[in-house]
Every structure is written in structure tokens, then in C-alpha cells.
Amino acid sequence: xxxxxxxxxxxxxxxxxxxxxxxxxxxxxxxxxxxxxxxxxxxxxxxxxxxxxxxxxxxxxxxxxxxxxxxxxxxxxxxxxxxxxxxxxxxxxxxxxxxxxxxxxxxxxxxxxxxxxxxxxxxxxxxxxxxxxxxxxxxxxxxxxxxxxxxxxxxxxxxxxxxxxxxxxxxxxxxxxxxxxxxxxxxxxxxxxxxxxxxxxxxxxxxxxxxxxxxxxxxxxxxxxxxxxxxxxxxxxxxxxxxxxxxxxxxxxxxxxxxxxxxxxxxxxxxxxxxxxxxxxxxxxxxxxxxxxxxxxxxxxxxxxxxxxxxxxxxxxxxxxxxxxxxxxxxxxxxxxxxxxxxxxxxxxxxxxxxxxxxxxxx
Numbered sequence: 001x002x003x004x005x006x007x008x009x010x011x012x013x014x015x016x017x018x019x020x021x022x023x024x025x026x027x028x029x030x031x032x033x034x035x036x037x038x039x040x041x042x043x044x045x046x047x048x049x050x051x052x053x054x055x056x057x058x059x060x061x062x063x064x065x066x067x068x069x070x071x072x073x074x075x076x077x078x079x080x081x082x083x084x085x086x087x088x089x090x091x092x093x094x095x096x097x098x099x100x101x102x103x104x105x106x107x108x109x110x111x112x113x114x115x116x117x118x119x120x121x122x123x124x125x126x127x128x129x130x131x132x133x134x135x136x137x138x139x140x141x142x143x144x145x146x147x148x149x150x151x152x153x154x155x156x157x158x159x160x161x162x163x164x165x166x167x168x169x170x171x172x173x174x175x176x177x178x179x180x181x182x183x184x185x186x187x188x189x190x191x192x193x194x195x196x197x198x199x200x201x202x203x204x205x206x207x208x209x210x211x212x213x214x215x216x217x218x219x220x221x222x223x224x225x226x227x228x229x230x231x232x233x234x235x236x237x238x239x240x241x242x243x244x245x246x247x248x249x250x251x252x253x254x255x256x257x258x259x260x261x262x263x264x265x266x267x268x269x270x271x272x273x274x275x276x277x278x279x280x281x282x283x284x285x286x287x288x289x290x291x292x293x294x295x296x297x298x299x300x301x302x303x304x305x306x307x308x309x310x311x312x313x314x315x316x317x318x319x320x321x322x323x324x325x326x327x328x329x330x331x332x333x334x335x336x337x338x339x340x341x342x343x344x345x346x347x348x349x350x351x352x353x354x355x356x357x358x359x360x361x362x363x
Contacts, residue, residue: 001028002085003105008069009045016045019090022098025052028105030081031055033092034073037063066156067171067178072083074165084162085109100198101157108159109197113347115164115194117150118157122202142180148187151195154179164191206293221350226350238352249281267302282311294360299307306359314351318343 037060078144090096107116258271290296
């Protein structure tokens, strides 16, 4: 299948051989184990696995963390597997069944433009409370703070196309936080993320896991909030761009209305001043958003068309919503103004989301 299965492992027991045997049984022919500095008492499983010609073992002399073990494997694959379609990463504690690993590999081969996650069902009764609570909390924070919507944030079963491996080597993180950084980087670089529901297995309530709840959770949440504040910076630049465009609109209207077009009749003067000021200010807003807010390297007719389509939709929505709410609440005067402020504030954030994820979205 031109798929390499990568299994990083630290101090494994007999379950590592169960993983290897399962992978061989379902037909995988290229298995890469990474011994991440295991103690001498736990080397035997790697020696047994290496007896199979389908298995290659890479070794860290000291423990460097899961993230570094994965990067070591990715580097090795790029050097030694020129025809690689992709890799599937799996854990060495036999909690990822071989059939599920195979399903993820097949999804990758069928849809190579996405990274595929093997996701667990945390609603099942046998899932330990700390795992259910931790995933629910992290999933919610990741979605709200960073816009990354995945069902299982810490799954180790991931099918990654070969084209994405160079990006994976640039991702920060050496230990468990690497898997969170990976999701953030995929989102930021516009890689699609698909999901394959897998069997939810917990052996002895996951007691053999090397995950440190306090230390590793702190590193994960630090990544999420850092991403959130980076997005907040973009939002602040977007707001500044909008304010600058308003100043251009008002200033140009005043200049045209009082000086340049002062000889026209009242109706024509106001009409032309408004139209010219609005066109110029919208072009200024388009340029500043493209170059300074969303930092586009190149612009095309498609971006321009999407921007003005969104402007038209926003203008229409503003009119319809203001009309609806003023009639619903029977407002007038200052009440109408308050409704328009609230509606346009809401549309400001909606418009930001559409400009970020549609108008100026990088390919």
C-alpha cells in the first residue's frame, strides 16, 4: 500500500508484540518502531519485533518524548521511502486495533488531501472519567479558542499523507504537546482533517500511559491559548482596518460634499459624495485587510469578487435585521440607532470570520 505504520514506544511490555503481530496479520508490510530511550529491562520487545523482515527499529539512546520520536520516524521515511503514499501513527499499548489502523490507511489512500484521525467514543460507560472529562474540556476549548473542531484531540492514531510530512517536521513540540501543535498547524495551513470512528479500548484504565496529567496538560493548553491570542491579534488588526476605512469614508465625504462638488444641487451632491466616498473606502478596506490583516501574498479576481459579494450580503443582512428588530420591539429614534449598533456589531464578527476563512483564505 506504500503506507508505513509508525509506532513510538517507551518501556513497552508484551503488548508491543501484539501490535506488531496484528499489523502483520491485516497485511501491513512496512512497520517502523521507535524505541524512545527505553530502559534495558524493556528492550526485549524491540528485539523480538526486529526478527520480522517487515519491521524496522529506530532507537533514541535517551528518552526524548513522543513528539521527537514521531519526527525521527518522519525524517527516516522521507529519506528512505521515496514512493511513500503516507504514514499511519499508532500507539504501542495495543489500544489501537489493527483493523482500525487499516481503515485509517485506506481512508488516506482514497482521500490523500486530508489527515485522518482515528477517534474514540468518549460517551461509552467503560471510558475512565479522567479521559472523558479531559477530552471534553480540551475539545471545547480548542474549538472556541482556536477554531479547530475535532472529536478526539489526543488520539495517537493518525493517517498522514506524505505531502504533509515536511510540515510535520516544522511543528513545534517534543513530547505530548506535539500532537496538539500538529492539529493547530494543520488547521493554520488549511489541511483538511477527517475522522474515522474506531473501537474505544482502555486496558487497566490506561494505567500504562506515560502522560503526566499536570505537566502535559499545561503544555497542551498553553498551545491552545497562544493560538487564541494570535487570532485575537488578527481581530484587532481587522478592527483597526475597519476604523481607518470609516475615517477615509467620512473624510472623503466631507471633502467632496463641502469643496469638490459644492456647485451641485443638494441631492446630487450628497449622492455623488456618498457613492465616491463609499467606493474608495471599500477599496482601502479591501487592500488593508488583504495585505496587513490577513497578510495575503498574492491577490486575484476571485478574492476581489468574494470580498464584494460579502459586502453586498452584509449590507442586505444589516437592512433586513434592523428592519425586523425595530418592528419586533416597536423602537424609534434612539432605539432604532441602538438596534443598528447591535446588529452591525454582530455582523462585524461574522464578517471577520468569513473574510478570514473564505475571502482571504490561503490555498
